[in-house]
Amino acid sequence: ETGVTQTPRHLVMGMTNKKSLKCEQHLGHNAMYWYKQSAKKPLELMFVYNFKEQTENNSVPSRFSPECPNSSHLFLHLHTLQPEDSALYLCASSQGTSGGGITDTQYFGPGTRLTVL
Amino acid sequence: GQNIDQPTEMTATEGAIVQINCTYQTSGFNGLFWYQQHAGEAPTFLSYNVLDGLEEKGRFSSFLSRSKGYSYLLLKELQMKDSASYLCLQLEGLLTGGGNKLTFGTGTQLKVEL
Numbered sequence: 404e405t406g407v408t409q410t411p412r413h414l415v416m417g418m419t420n421k422k423s424l425k426c427e428q429h430l431g432h433n434a435m436y437w438y439k440q441s442a443k444k445p446l447e448l449m450f451v452y453n454f455k456e457q458t459e460n461n462s463v464p465s466r467f468s469p470e471c472p473n474s475s476h477l478f479l480h481l482h483t484l485q486p487e488d489s490a491l492y493l494c495a496s497s498q499g500t501s502g503g504g505i506t507d508t509q510y511f512g513p514g515t516r517l518t519v520l
Numbered sequence: 521g522q523n524i525d526q527p528t529e530m531t532a533t534e535g536a537i538v539q540i541n542c543t544y545q546t547s548g549f550n551g552l553f554w555y556q557q558h559a560g561e562a563p564t565f566l567s568y569n570v571l572d573g574l575e576e577k578g579r580f581s582s583f584l585s586r587s588k589g590y591s592y593l594l595l596k597e598l599q600m601k602d603s604a605s606y607l608c609l610q611l612e613g614l615l616t617g618g619g620n621k622l623t624f625g626t627g628t629q630l631k632v633e634l
Binding site for chain 2: 512
């Protein structure tokens with residue numbers, strides 16, 4: 404148990420649906436991350452929140468919308484997705500730094516396996 | 521673009537030693553991580569190197585040479601449960617705007633056989 408939980412673990416949705424992925428960390432961390440892992444491709448960093456402020460957005464399409472209401476919770480809102488968005492979506496957290504950036508060890512949740520039909 | 525290079529697959533025998541290499545671009549280097557990921561599971565942290573040399577943690581050791589842009593993960597006394605993907609991650613300092621960038625390699629799939 405890594406202290407980072409994600410729900411749901413599996414999600415199947417149509418291209419017109421709206422759904423949300425939830426991540427919660429119980430480690431007292433201040434930084435949280437969303438990653439996308441597609442088959443045979445490196446992990447792709449999508450969003451970073453450091454002390455509840457978004458600090459990174461690596462050119463992610465607007466059909467993915469993150470929300471970080473507090474340092475323990477992170478959401479990824481999904482709408483009008485495409486079949487190529489099917490992947491494992493991983494949440495991670497780390498201690499975080501007041502100066503921003505990614506400098507410390509990240510602890511991952513189990514991921515949400517998303518299938519877009 | 522992708523600037524982390526590690527072998528795609530490796531096979532080793534139970535009880536043996538295996539070394540997984542990783543090369544990276546040296547500009548702006550701020551640290552190198554190794555993670556283990558079993559199929560269908562989240563990555564778990566193994567090691568972090570920021571200075572040259574060898575870091576040992578039980579059966580796992582990680583080595584870094586900053587001048588060569590090279591790291592390796594050494595696994596001793598291999599067990600069947602060590603069959604997994606091993607991810608090399610580079611932390612780079614960004615020249616503009618501050619902050620850091622984290623780049624993952626594609627991972628090395630290690631298969632441990634009897």
